[in-house]
Amino acid sequence: MTATAAAPTATTPRRLFNVHEYHQMAEAGILDEDERIELIEGEIVEMSPVGGPHIKRINDVTKLLNRSLDDRAEVSPQNPVRLNDRSEPMPDIAVLRYRGDDEDVPVVGDVLVLIEISVSSLRRDLGWKLALYARAGIPEVWVFDVNGQRLLRHAEPSDGQYRRVDELRPGDRISVPTIPDLVFAVMDMLGHRQRS
Amino acid sequence: MTATASPPTATTPRRLFTVHEFHKMAKAGILGEKERVELIEGEIIQMSPIGGPHVLGIARLNMLLVPLIGDDGLISPQGSLRISDRTELVPDFVVLRNKRYDGVPVAADALLVIEVSDSSLSRDLSSKVAVYAAAGVQEYWVWDVKRHVVHQFTDPSEGQYQQRREVKLGETITSVALPAISFKVVDISR
Numbered sequence: 357m358t359a360t361a362a363a364p365t366a367t368t369p370r371r372l373f374n375v376h377e378y379h380q381m382a383e384a385g386i387l388d389e390d391e392r393i394e395l396i397e398g399e400i401v402e403m404s405p406v407g408g409p410h411i412k413r414i415n416d417v418t419k420l421l422n423r424s425l426d427d428r429a430e431v432s433p434q435n436p437v438r439l440n441d442r443s444e445p446m447p448d449i450a451v452l453r454y455r456g457d458d459e460d461v462p463v464v465g466d467v468l469v470l471i472e473i474s475v476s477s478l479r480r481d482l483g484w485k486l487a488l489y490a491r492a493g494i495p496e497v498w499v500f501d502v503n504g505q506r507l508l509r510h511a512e513p514s515d516g517q518y519r520r521v522d523e524l525r526p527g528d529r530i531s532v533p534t535i536p537d538l539v540f541a542v543m544d545m546l547g548h549r550q551r552s
Numbered sequence: 553m554t555a556t557a558s559p560p561t562a563t564t565p566r567r568l569f570t571v572h573e574f575h576k577m578a579k580a581g582i583l584g585e586k587e588r589v590e591l592i593e594g595e596i597i598q599m600s601p602i603g604g605p606h607v608l609g610i611a612r613l614n615m616l617l618v619p620l621i622g623d624d625g626l627i628s629p630q631g632s633l634r635i636s637d638r639t640e641l642v643p644d645f646v647v648l649r650n651k652r653y654d655g656v657p658v659a660a661d662a663l664l665v666i667e668v669s670d671s672s673l674s675r676d677l678s679s680k681v682a683v684y685a686a687a688g689v690q691e692y693w694v695w696d697v698k699r700h701v702v703h704q705f706t707d708p709s710e711g712q713y714q715q716r717r718e719v720k721l722g723e724t725i726t727s728v729a730l731p732a733i734s735f736k737v738v739d740i741s742r
Contacts, residue, residue, distance in 0.1 A: 384580035
């Protein structure tokens, strides 16, 4: 079988899709609602499976945020955020401004902070994802390095990158932008590192 | 952590599609009927725009082929050919078995596939050869409209064409699958 020889290469021009066509595919039953996929710069890509510790962290942080934020923000775990006409990724958690009865797919203007969790090693896909978020103007991205017990807060997006990166440790505190009076302990966010 | 802007697809696999899903996209109006796209190993690939020599090449080759084939085959210019569940190509010419069809013709229906090559020569001579050979397409020609050379591939077995011949300007090319197709290689690019 010569499938590899025949497969398109990195430079083969793909037919790219916009968010409208992407959602049309779901409506037409081509893409399943439960598929773990994202639209990234016109390409539909598969997300890597999420392991148990990753799920646990997403759920714990979602609970923690929901409990304190209540109606002041909307916590959206593992749901899409529309960045532009060509990108609709699915961050681990999106903290959105409170949107009331708004049922549209959240857009950049709705996002207060995006959270990406990395349990074992810093995920390889975070590099391009951060660049994507910065280009779209997502104001803040928190990257949880659970094993390294640190939280990397990326802020001040400009020219496709975050100009400011703060490394926070378990003893530090952090707040969601625009809600500074609510303070979270980084230790609670990261959880306790599991040792075997 | 540095924000490298390397393409996501270097580390992330694309969602691949089947020919069934590919056609659903057309039905749903996501892919336009006139769009020049092919499905290759599950990926929807944009075909390159057809340049002048390519356009003329198709037209002139059509003129050469039609009277020679008669009822022996069905010429499908720029029609789809289903190669597998994940691949559906649009070759410049497919000479099909002359029978009734209920859907998109499959590789086994093709007696001869011809690609007229201008800028796509390297792709037509590498990855496409592999695709057609693996699918068991009887005979494959790549007509290089710049050098006026026809690369003739025949005898597919074990995923490869066992015979490859180059027929130059002024020499006679004869199809192995359809011997009625026999003519001198001329400049078809103008």
